[in-house]
Amino acid sequence: MSFESDLLAILPRLRRFAASLSRDRADGDDLCQAALERALRARDQWQPGTRLDSWMYRIMRNVWIDEGRSRQRAARTFAPAEAGEHVGHAGDRDVEAHVMLSDVDRAMHALPDEQREAIALVLVEGLSYKEAADVLGIPMGTLTSRLVRGRGALLELLGEAA
Amino acid sequence: MTDIDEAMLIAWVDGELDEVTGRRLERAVAEDPALAERLEMHRRLRARVADHYAPIEAEPVPPAMRALLNDSGKVVPIARPVAPRWRSWTLGGAIAASLVLGLGIGRLSNNPAGPIAVHDGVMVAQGQLASILDTQLASAQGDAPVRIGLSFQRKGGGWCRSFEGQALSGVACRNGGSWQVQQLVPGAGPTTGYRQASSADERITATIDALIDGSPADAGEEAAAKAKGWR
Numbered sequence: 594m595s596f597e598s599d600l601l602a603i604l605p606r607l608r609r610f611a612a613s614l615s616r617d618r619a620d621g622d623d624l625c626q627a628a629l630e631r632a633l634r635a636r637d638q639w640q641p642g643t644r645l646d647s648w649m650y651r652i653m654r655n656v657w658i659d660e661g662r663s664r665q666r667a668a669r670t671f672a673p674a675e676a677g678e679h680v681g682h683a684g685d686r687d688v689e690a691h692v693m694l695s696d697v698d699r700a701m702h703a704l705p706d707e708q709r710e711a712i713a714l715v716l717v718e719g720l721s722y723k724e725a726a727d728v729l730g731i732p733m734g735t736l737t738s739r740l741v742r743g744r745g746a747l748l749e750l751l752g753e754a755a
Numbered sequence: 756m757t758d759i760d761e762a763m764l765i766a767w768v769d770g771e772l773d774e775v776t777g778r779r780l781e782r783a784v785a786e787d788p789a790l791a792e793r794l795e796m797h798r799r800l801r802a803r804v805a806d807h808y809a810p811i812e813a814e815p816v817p818p819a820m821r822a823l824l825n826d827s828g829k830v831v832p833i834a835r836p837v838a839p840r841w842r843s844w845t846l847g848g849a850i851a852a853s854l855v856l857g858l859g860i861g862r863l864s865n866n867p868a869g870p871i872a873v874h875d876g877v878m879v880a881q882g883q884l885a886s887i888l889d890t891q892l893a894s895a896q897g898d899a900p901v902r903i904g905l906s907f908q909r910k911g912g913g914w915c916r917s918f919e920g921q922a923l924s925g926v927a928c929r930n931g932g933s934w935q936v937q938q939l940v941p942g943a944g945p946t947t948g949y950r951q952a953s954s955a956d957e958r959i960t961a962t963i964d965a966l967i968d969g970s971p972a973d974a975g976e977e978a979a980a981k982a983k984g985w986r
Contacts, residue, residue: 597824604820609811622817629823697807715769716804722771740769741762748800 596636600629603646606718610650613713614657616702624660628653650718650728654710661706700750708743711736764790768797826873870923871936878936880927888916888927888934892981894974905963905971906980914985915966917959919943926962929985938962 607628612621632639632652639648701709714725715736726736747753766772767780784791870884880888884901893903893916904917915928920942927934940956972980 601816601821601824604816604824605812605814608814608816608820609808612811613808618811622820626820626823629820633823695807697804701804712804716801717808719805722766722769737762737766740765744765744797744800745761747804748796751800751803753796753800753803 596639599645600632600649603649604629606646607649607653610713610718611653611657613701613717614653614709617698624653624657627660628656631656647724647728650714650720654728657710658706696751700747703750704743704746708739708746711739712743712747715740761793764794764797767794768801870920871939874933878939880934880936884918884920884923885934888918889985890981892974892977894977904959906977907963907967907971908969909966910968912968914980915963917963919956919959924956924959926959926966928966937966 604625608622608625611625611628612618615621615624628649632649635652639645701712704712710729711725714720714728715722720728722733722736726733729736731739763772763776763780767777772780784794870880870882872879872881879885887899887901887903891899891901891903893906896902901918901920904919906914906916909915909928913929915926915937916934917926918924921944922942923939924942925939926937928937929935938959940958
C-alpha cells in the first residue's frame with residue numbers, strides 16, 4: 594500500500610471530520626482538500642507504522658485553525674464579521690449551503706472551536722478519549738471538560754435539554 | 756447534579772468508564788429516574804450527532820480529491836495535470852490533441868503505465884519509453900516501436916535524446932536517474948513505411964538546435980554514453 598492509497602482509504606472519514614468542523618459541506622470539502630494538499634507536502638514527516646488517521650486529523654485541525662485565524666483577521670480588517678462571512682462566496686453556493694444546513698450543523702457551528710473539535714473527534718469520529726486528547730495535544734481532563742461543556746451547549750441549542 | 760456526575764454519564768455513553776465505575780453508575784441510574792433520563796438524553800445526543808454526519812462516510816470521494824492523490828503518486832497519466840497549462844504552451848493545439856488521446860487511453864485501460872509521468876511537476880519518461888531512452892542506440896534500432904533520432908550533449912552538460920513514435924515524439928534529457936521530457940509533440944501516426952531520421956518534426960529539430968552543444972554523438976560516442984548510464 595502506498596501513502597496515497599492509505600490516504601484514499603481513510604478519505605471518507607476525513608471528509609466527515611472536515612464537515613463536522615466546518616460551516617457547511619462545501620466548506621468541509623474545501624478544508625479536506627487543503628488538508629490533503631498539506632499532507633502530501635509534509636509526507637516525509639509521517640512516521641510509517643504510526644497511525645495515519647491520527648496524523649491526518651491533526652493536519653486537518655491545523656489547517657482549520659490557520660484558516661479560521663485568517664478568516665478572523667480578514668473580517669476584522671475589511672468588514673464586519675457578518676459581512677465577512679459572505680465575501681468570496683458565490684451567491685448560489687451560499688444559498689444552497691444555507692438551505693441544506695440542518696439543526697445539527699447550526700448547533701455544531703455555534704460551539705466554540707475547542708468544544709466543536711472535541712465533539713467531532715469523539716462523537717462523530719468515534720475516537721477514544723485518549724486518541725482524541727492525543728490528536729488535540731491536550732490532557733484527558735481538559736478533553737473531558739470540553740466534552741461536558743460542548744454537550745451541554747448542544748443540548749440547549751437542539752432543544753433537548755432535560 | 757455536579758459536573759463530575761455529568762462527566763461520568765457522558766463517559767459511560769462514550770464507552771470510557773471502567774467496569775467498576777460503570778456498574779456503580781448503572782446501579783445509581785436504576786434507582787434514580789431523573790438520572791436515567793439524563794443518561795438517555797446524552798445517549799440520544801451522541802446518536803443524533805453521529806447519525807447526522809455518518810452518511811458522508813458512505814459517499815463517493817469527490818473526483819478532485821481522488822485526482823489529487825492519484826497525481827501525487829509515483830506513476831501518473833500525463834494528461835490531467837498538464838491540461839490547465841495547455842494555453843501557455845507555445846506549441847498549442849497539436850500537443851493538446853495528443854494529450855487528450857493519452858488521457859483517453861489511460862482512462863479506458865485504467866492503466867497508469869503510460870509513457871510519461873509527472874514527478875514534482877516535471878514530465879518524466881517511464882515504462883517502455885524510459886527503457887528505450889536508456890538502452891536503444893540510434894545506430895541499431897531495427898523495427899523498434901519508438902525510434903531514437905539523435906543523442907547529443909546539451910549546453911551546460913548532460914545527455915539528451917530525441918525520439919519518434921507513432922503516438923508521441925519529443926526530446927528528453929537525462930536528469931538524475933530519469934529522462935526529463937523537454938518537448939512532446941504528436942507522433943507520426945500509424946505508418947507502414949520506413950521513416951528516415953531526417954523526417955523529424957521541425958519543432959523537434961528546433962528544440963535540438965536550441966539545446967545542443969556542438970554536434971550530435973556518433974555511434975561510438977552514443978554507445979559509450981549508454982555504457983556509462985548517460986551520466
